[in-house]
């Protein structure tokens with residue numbers, strides 16, 4: 001049987017996205033697919049096609065699949081990050097830019113709050129002091145915050161750029177094609193590295209973690225939002241039923257693409273548990289590694305620091 005997935009065609013009678021996780025001794029998790037029983041790497045070229053196919057419908061599918069809850073998880077990431085004006089963010093596997101948009105909005109409101117506070121403080125000062133404090137805010141205030149959205153997939157970035165323009169978010173934002181395993185940035189550049197719903201797609205997770213460590217400044221923070229292991233058995237059963245029976249159907253109905261969404265569901269199940277992933281982050285050289293479960297572990301936020 002030959003079946004076509006928009007512009008990509010897969011030839012195989014028993015082509016199926018049956019993933020298997022191989023966990024080598026150095027904790028390097030890989031997710032592979034099988035074709036006629038032989039494992040082949042799904043990541044790389046084929047995965048590129050998955051995201052190329054879903055790019056145009058990615059945002060609408062995110063809302064449909066998560067019933068809008070992905071917005072709350074992303075807001076919670078920003079709340080935990082609490083970035084200050086002047087911070088530099090690298091958002092890897094940034095896709096259509098959701099994390100970077102939230103980051104820039106958050107630092108903008110922080111800056112406004114700080115300026116209002118400075119003005120309130122100025123009410124007890126003389127006119128000359130007030131004038132000085134305004135010029136201090138403008139000239140000596142924190143430098144502009146920047147966010148770099150880095151993704152391996154040009155199509156996802158293109159959709160993100162269009163979204164940014166329609167939302168009027170352009171200042172401090174840049175878009176870079178790049179692989180999480182080999183980032184096109186110098187060492188010690190960023191205050192915060194985020195990767196949201198992206199790391200499970202990376203072939204060599206340990207290599208991506210090394211790259212995160214390299215590009216962060218000393219004191220910089222790594223933050224990863226990813227689907228994880230549901231801790232409550234009842235919720236786990238409901239979640240499994242929903243994921244395997246509803247999500248591929250939504251993928252077919254909304255995006256005309258059953259297989260890509262079946263892949264997404266399978267890849268979630270193969271990702272290491274919260275504790276396993278925490279150990280991998282520590283092994284990469286991060287300190288103070290912690291995680292927080294959201295929605296009973298459907299999603300976990302891992303955080304660590306470069307010292």
Ligand SMILES: C[S@@+](CC[C@H](N)C(=O)[O-])C[C@H]1O[C@@H](n2cnc3c(N)ncnc32)[C@H](O)[C@@H]1O
Pocket residue numbers: 051092093094095096097098099150151152153156178179180181195196197198201202203
């Ligand atoms: C599920 S989307 C997440 C997008 C975005 N972070 C969000 O939260 O909406 C996963 C993204 O990972 C990207 N990706 C997959 N492998 C990658 C790699 N090795 N390096 C960089 N990006 C990658 C895909 O192109 C895709 O845009």
